[in-house]
Amino acid sequence: MEETITARRFIATLGMDIPRHWLPGNEVVSSLLNAYTILVPANEAFYIRTLNGCLPRIPDGALRARCEAFLRQEAQHGVAHKRYWANLDAQGYAYRGVERVVERCVFRVMDRLAPLWLRVSLVSCVEHINAYLGYEFLSQSILADADPRLRDLMEWHFAEEIEHRAVAFDLLQAVSPCYPVRMLGAAMTATLFHLLLTGLAGWLLAQDRLLWRRATRTQLISHLGAGHEMGRRSFEHLRDYLAPRFDPYCLPGADALAAAVLTRLGAEHSPSVVPMAPRN
Numbered sequence: 001m002e003e004t005i006t007a008r009r010f011i012a013t014l015g016m017d018i019p020r021h022w023l024p025g026n027e028v029v030s031s032l033l034n035a036y037t038i039l040v041p042a043n044e045a046f047y048i049r050t051l052n053g054c055l056p057r058i059p060d061g062a063l064r065a066r067c068e069a070f071l072r073q074e075a076q077h078g079v080a081h082k083r084y085w086a087n088l089d090a091q092g093y094a095y096r097g098v099e100r101v102v103e104r105c106v107f108r109v110m111d112r113l114a115p116l117w118l119r120v121s122l123v124s125c126v127e128h129i130n131a132y133l134g135y136e137f138l139s140q141s142i143l144a145d146a147d148p149r150l151r152d153l154m155e156w157h158f159a160e161e162i163e164h165r166a167v168a169f170d171l172l173q174a175v176s177p178c179y180p181v182r183m184l185g186a187a188m189t190a191t192l193f194h195l196l197l198t199g200l201a202g203w204l205l206a207q208d209r210l211l212w213r214r215a216t217r218t219q220l221i222s223h224l225g226a227g228h229e230m231g232r233r234s235f236e237h238l239r240d241y242l243a244p245r246f247d248p249y250c251l252p253g254a255d256a257l258a259a260a261v262l263t264r265l266g267a268e269h270s271p272s273v274v275p276m277a278p279r280n
């Protein structure tokens with residue numbers, strides 16, 4: 001199976017009146033996705049540097065073309081999420097120092113110290129995490145009641161993560177198909193991703209003086225447990241990734257979910273998302 005990857009721009013206006021907790025009644029999920037928004041630009045810039053380092057060595061023209069399409073999508077994700085930083089600034093959150101530290105002490109250090117095969121393995125695993133997060137948020141309609149502007153931003157990103165979910169894994173198979181390389185990348189990425197995301201979300205909640213509330217604990221337990229079941233589901237998706245015969249396409253119904261979102265957001269009257277002109 002080979003996917004079609006279309007680069008799109010997110011053009012909807014993100015007004016300054018978006019509430020700081022834009023998923024009503026769920027400050028935990030709002031803060032987790034605000035943390036995601038803060039981490040996306042540096043994270044995706046790391047993918048771009050890593051794949052650009054690989055491309056000249058990839059003899060397979062079809063894979064190279066898929067990587068180039070992937071890079072165009074990722075570049076737009078960074079641009080769109082960074083637009084929301086103006087809202088976070090206006091809401092008074094202090095996060096830019098933390099973001100700079102993560103950029104310099106995690107991603108730039110990886111650039112310098114980690115060999116290319118390991119960096120590709122890190123990208124492959126984080127792309128699996130992005131894809132299954134997107135799949136869970138879309139299939140469970142977790143953002144159904146969210147502010148529609150943030151819902152559109154997140155769901156567009158999630159849909160494209162589903163669309164290009166196999167590219168980084170296929171690149172890893174081309175660069176280093178050795179199973180321990182996948183395991184090492186998965187162990188490092190899963191640890192780092194969850195530490196950064198939950199640490200930053202906790203810091204945002206602490207600034208709102210909501211971190212130690214009983215309702216926050218209840219929301220977190222519901223998100224990880226009986227509500228969205230993200231604890232068990234994340235564990236199962238990560239276990240799938242570690243199966244020797246892992247197939248990135250094995251998310252039942254994922255393509256239809258992504259297509260429905262992209263059709264809704266690209267509707268002719270006031271689209272939130274527009275396709276970019278193909279590159280020659």
Ligand SMILES: [Fe+2]
Nearest residue numbers: 044074077161
């Ligand atoms: Fe992305």
Ligand SMILES: [Fe+2]
Nearest residue numbers: 074127130161
């Ligand atoms: Fe991605």
